[in-house]
Amino acid sequence: MTRPDVKVAGAAPPTTPAVEVTGVSKRFKIRGKPDPITVLDDIRLTVPSGGIASIVGLSGAGKSTLLNILGLLDQPDDGSISVFGTNATALPERGRASLRGKTIGFVFQQLNLLSGRTALQQVAVPLLYEGGRALRERRRLAEEALTRVGLQDRLHSKVSELSGGEQQRVAIARALIRDPRLILADEPTGALDPVTADQVMDLLFRTAREDGRALILVTHDLSLARRADTVHTLDGGRLTAS
Numbered sequence: 001m002t003r004p005d006v007k008v009a010g011a012a013p014p015t016t017p018a019v020e021v022t023g024v025s026k027r028f029k030i031r032g033k034p035d036p037i038t039v040l041d042d043i044r045l046t047v048p049s050g051g052i053a054s055i056v057g058l059s060g061a062g063k064s065t066l067l068n069i070l071g072l073l074d075q076p077d078d079g080s081i082s083v084f085g086t087n088a089t090a091l092p093e094r095g096r097a098s099l100r101g102k103t104i105g106f107v108f109q110q111l112n113l114l115s116g117r118t119a120l121q122q123v124a125v126p127l128l129y130e131g132g133r134a135l136r137e138r139r140r141l142a143e144e145a146l147t148r149v150g151l152q153d154r155l156h157s158k159v160s161e162l163s164g165g166e167q168q169r170v171a172i173a174r175a176l177i178r179d180p181r182l183i184l185a186d187e188p189t190g191a192l193d194p195v196t197a198d199q200v201m202d203l204l205f206r207t208a209r210e211d212g213r214a215l216i217l218v219t220h221d222l223s224l225a226r227r228a229d230t231v232h233t234l235d236g237g238r239l240t241a242s
């Protein structure tokens with residue numbers, strides 16, 4: 001007899017989406033204006049586990065606002081966000097921070113790297129927030145993450161001594177260090193020359209595809225956006241799939 005709580009070998013894999021956004025709106029109060037502006041209006045988005053989605057839109061369309069909400073860094077005014085089946089909107093701030101730390105890695109155009117630190121120290125920073133790992137273990141994981149992005153020979157270089165593309169690879173290694181099932185990337189190659197940008201994007205896509213991580217990419221670059229499984233356009237506060 002099979003107990004209902006025992007998983008049967010060969011059963012269908014879980015189909016819980018990485019992200020499920022329902023009816024999300026966001027308004028901002030503008031100084032000197034009586035009425036708030038609506039930046040996001042009834043947004044719906046589902047990104048399957050391991051899926052790659054891109055979000056495009058003109059400057060000011062609300063891409064970063066949406067990404068901040070998807071990354072649980074900001075709360076919507078209406079609607080809900082579920083991350084791997086957990087309704088994050090209903091959680092208190094601490095619960096959201098914990099879910100964020102366990103499941104999401106961020107790669108931004110602004111690297112937010114601390115220039116005085118070595119690549120190894122920089123990449124290990126998220127493990128300090130997590131707590132509970134010995135220094136030796138943190139170093140081993142950081143070395144592993146830097147090796148994955150091809151920087152095994154630059155472990156002890158200060159970030160200020162690295163090129164823009166190398167710095168962005170450090171940022172990717174840092175985003176991967178806690179093994180997130182979802183990566184959020186906001187114009188990750190916006191500051192790089194086209195050849196280096198391509199190499200960094202190849203790395204990001206490869207990392208997502210090979211490891212089955214979901215990736216949500218915000219970009220102005222349409223040809224880059226088309227490499228995703230689904231392309232979504234943000235315009236007038238509405239998100240439409242194209």
Ligand SMILES: Nc1ncnc2c1ncn2[C@@H]1O[C@H](COP(=O)(O)OP(=O)(O)OP(=O)(O)O)[C@@H](O)[C@H]1O
Pocket residue numbers: 028029030039057058059060061062063064065066
């Ligand atoms: N904290 C805030 N307070 C008031 N207005 C805001 C705030 N954050 C964003 N906005 C406004 O919301 C709109 C969308 O901004 P957002 O940064 O999300 O756009 P974006 O699509 O990412 O633009 P870009 O491509 O130029 O980075 C803009 O009009 C911006 O001024």
